[in-house]
Amino acid sequence: MxxxxxxxxxxxxxxxxxxxxxxxxxxxxxxxxxxxxxxxxxxxxxxxxxxxxxxxxxxFGDAMSDGNVVPDRADGMGCFKLDNGRIALVRNHELQPKHVADGPFARNGHLPDEAFDRAGGSALPGGTTTLVLDPETFAVERQYLSLVGTIRNCSGGVTPWNSWLSCEENVxxxxxxxxxxxGWIFDVPADGSTLVKAExxxxxxxxxxxxxxxxxxxxxxxxxxxxxxxxxxxxxxxxxxxxxxxxxxxxxxxxxxxxxxxxxxxxxxxxxxxxxxxxxxxxxxxxxxxxxxxxxxxxxxxxxxxxxxxxxxxxxxxxxxxxxxxxxxxxxxxxxxxxxxxxxxxxxxxxxxxxxxxxxxxxxxxxxxxxxxxxxxxxxxxxxxxxxxxxxxxxxxxxxxxxxxxxxxxxxxxxxxxxxxxxxxxxxxxxxxxxxxxxxxxxxx
Structure with missing residues (x-):
């Protein structure tokens, strides 16, 4: 802060x-x-x-550590210092249901239990990805899908408890x-390692x-x-x-x-x-x-x-x-x-x-x-x-x-x-x- x-x-x-x-x-x-x-x-x-x-x-399209790919339409983002000295970026993706092909699942439908919502044969593609960086070189040590099943995650905000409030610009x-x-707000911890349960x-x-x-x-x-x-x-x-x-x-x-x-x-x-x-x-x-x-x-x-x-x-x-x-x-x-x-x-x-x-x-x-x-x-x-x-x-x-x-x-x-x-x-x-x-x-x- x-x-x-x-x-x-x-x-x-x-x-x-x-x-x-x-x-x-x-x-x-x-x-x-x-x-x-x-x-x-x-x-x-x-x-x-x-x-x-x-x-x-x-x-867009880079392979991520969890087997998914970097989605398109990156919007709001927050930066966090982790307990181990690393830096985390939590990044929104402003994807709508019609953008499944631009989402994290590389055109293959996927239905993770943590997804908030789904349509057709896949979870809705909106959500967040998290990048964990080396603080000296900014090398990406890992990046992963941290929230999914939402629509048009536009911006948000950082919290004092080291999380990102991700906001849906869609009702x-x-x-x-x-x-x-x-049309909701979701709290995504910056120090996680995988998908958060979307609540x-x-x-x-x-x-x-x-x-x-x-x-x-x-x-x-x-x-x-x-x-x-x-x-x-x-x-x-x-x-x-x-x-x-x-x-x-x-x-x-x-x-x-x-x-x-x-x-x-x-x-x-x-x-x-x-x-x-x-x-x-x-x-x-x-x-x-x-x-x-x-x-x-x-x-x-x-x-x-x-x-x-x-x-x-x-x-x-x-x-x-x-x-x-x-x-x-x-x-x-x-x-x-x-x-x-x-x-x-x-x-x-x-x-x-x-x-x-x-x-x-x-x-x-x-x-x-x-x-x-x-x-x-x-x-x-x-x-x-x-x-x-x-x-x-x-x-x-x-x-x-x-x-x-x-x-x-x-x-x-x-x-x-x-x-x-x-x-x-x-x-x-x-x-x-x-x-x-x-x-x-x-x-x-």
């Missing part, structure tokens, strides 16, 4: 109103706030600044040709999930939803650290009840740099068989967001992206600072606050931010996920003053995803979505 906490110290130093002014950004620094101009990659894969390089650790039900309802944490809600972040001080889990009219959720566990024991699901609203829409699509309802005091609305029936959590929450006054996606947790605050937010629909980054009484009865006397930290007005500056993490220097690193026939996705750096720069450019027609730093902060791990490649980036961070 140390790399995630480094961001807070830098973030506390800046003021809100200076964050988003284009003129202010232009005047703050006469030089590039990043690492310099990107250098063309002779291999045509990933352009990086001077002094940085990458190596490919794992690719298919038996009427859609699958065996069970989907959904149903009290945490059923919706079009994207990512999660756990406050290590309280065990409260914050969650995003990837829809145009999404909510921002939190889960108050009955037993912090044991999410399977249940708790309360809530959605964020504002104490100023006139403000319910943060998207700014129809005008500047939420000013860049501004803070709003938060309140939280209890959500009944979290298993939501009608897939209406967001609709019921909005009816009760919950705030609406434009496709909430990746979350980063700092020491005492978190950041999350809204992929299509803003007047230009190019993306926003929100910052939430919890109450010192978060989730307690005294919370109303000192509520948490939400800030619109960044709103893009120019696709060449920042476009469709998705997964995000933090660099050792306190800058956010955000994965772009543009849409269209031709994409030009970057990793964008964002300074604590809201300045945006290009850290990397993906040269293939796919998205970067799953950015996360090694425990020592010296290596950035990254997925290239399809065909799957997981790379390690090193340099003068």
């Amino acid at each position: 140390l790399d995630r906490r480094q961001f807070a110290g830098a973030a506390l130093a800046f003021t809100g109103l200076a964050l988003q002014s284009g003129a202010a950004r232009a005047g703050m620094m006469a030089t590039d706030p990043g690492y310099g101009p990107l250098q063309p990659d002779p291999a045509g894969l990933l352009d990086l600044p001077p002094g940085f390089s990458y190596r490919i650790l794992s690719s 298919a039900a038996p009427a859609d040709g699958v065996g069970k309802p989907h 959904p944490l149903k009290a945490m809600g059923r919706f079009m999930r994207e990512a999660a972040a756990v406050d290590p001080r309280t065990g409260i889990t914050y969650m995003t939803e990837d829809r145009d009219d999404s909510l921002f959720y939190r889960f108050l566990p009955d037993d912090p650290g044991s999410l399977h024991r249940g708790g309360r699901l809530q959605a964020l609203a504002f104490t100023d009840q006139w403000l319910r829409d943060t998207r700014n699509w129809a005008g500047q309802k939420m000013a860049p740099g501004s803070w709003q005091f938060a309140r939280w609305i209890d959500l009944d029936d979290p298993e939501s068989p009608n897939d209406d959590l967001r609709l019921r929450g909005a009816k009760e006054g919950a705030a609406i967001f434009a496709r909430g996606e990746g979350i980063h947790w700092g020491q005492d605050e978190l950041y999350f992206t809204c992929t299509s937010g803003g007047r230009a629909k190019q993306g926003q980054i929100m910052r939430y600072r919890p109450s010192r009484h978060e989730g307690k009865s005294r919370e109303k006397s000192a509520p948490g606050r939400l800030q619109l930290f960044l709103e893009s007005t120019d696709p060449t500056q920042y476009s469709f931010g998705d997964n995000l993490t933090v660099a050792p220097n306190g800058h956010l690193i955000v994965c772009e996920d543009q849409y269209g026939d031709t994409v030009d996705n970057h990793l964008r750096g964002v300074t604590p003053f809201g300045e945006v720069y290009a850290f990397a450019r993906v040269r293939t027609q796919t998205e970067p995803a799953g950015a996360c730093f090694s425990p020592d902060g010296k290596t950035l791990f990254l997925n290239l979505y399809s065909p799957t490649k997981t790379v390690a980036i090193t340099g003068p961070f």
Whole structure:
């Protein structure tokens, strides 16, 4: 968790109103706030600044240690330090039932007992794979299937108990040709050695999930939803650290009840740099068989967001992206600072606050931010996920003053995803979505 906490110290130093002014950004620094101009990659894969390089650790179709193969569509990912000094990467695969041929079973149907769901002659192909790396050389000592039988595992989040919360971005039900309802979150230990028994944490809600972040001080889990009219959720566990024991699901609203829409699509309802005091609305029936959590929450006054996606947790605050937010629909980054009484009865006397930290007005500056993490220097690193026939996705750096720069450019027609730093902060791990490649980036961070 140390790399995630480094961001807070830098973030506390800046003021809100200076964050988003284009003129202010232009005047703050006469030089590039990043690492310099990107250098063309002779291999045509990933352009990086001077002094940085990458190596490919794992690719779609590689044989894994358990006899399966590396699946396609790698998305969110978490990095963990194991007790034996090794590094583990737990990697999502955003596979749907129609993607069985791109799954882990090399076109041969398989029905492991640990799979959550199945259709036809095989377990559903979505899930996670785990890579165990030598901490010095990053050689892959083993990689294996760690969760299967799920649908479209998009992003997730690391936990203080060294596991990965893998989130389904799909709400298919038996009427859609699958065996069970989907839209759940699953807890996958980083220190396992084989498939985990897939058990959904149903009290945490059923919706079009994207990512999660756990406050290590309280065990409260914050969650995003990837829809145009999404909510921002939190889960108050009955037993912090044991999410399977249940708790309360809530959605964020504002104490100023006139403000319910943060998207700014129809005008500047939420000013860049501004803070709003938060309140939280209890959500009944979290298993939501009608897939209406967001609709019921909005009816009760919950705030609406434009496709909430990746979350980063700092020491005492978190950041999350809204992929299509803003007047230009190019993306926003929100910052939430919890109450010192978060989730307690005294919370109303000192509520948490939400800030619109960044709103893009120019696709060449920042476009469709998705997964995000933090660099050792306190800058956010955000994965772009543009849409269209031709994409030009970057990793964008964002300074604590809201300045945006290009850290990397993906040269293939796919998205970067799953950015996360090694425990020592010296290596950035990254997925290239399809065909799957997981790379390690090193340099003068």
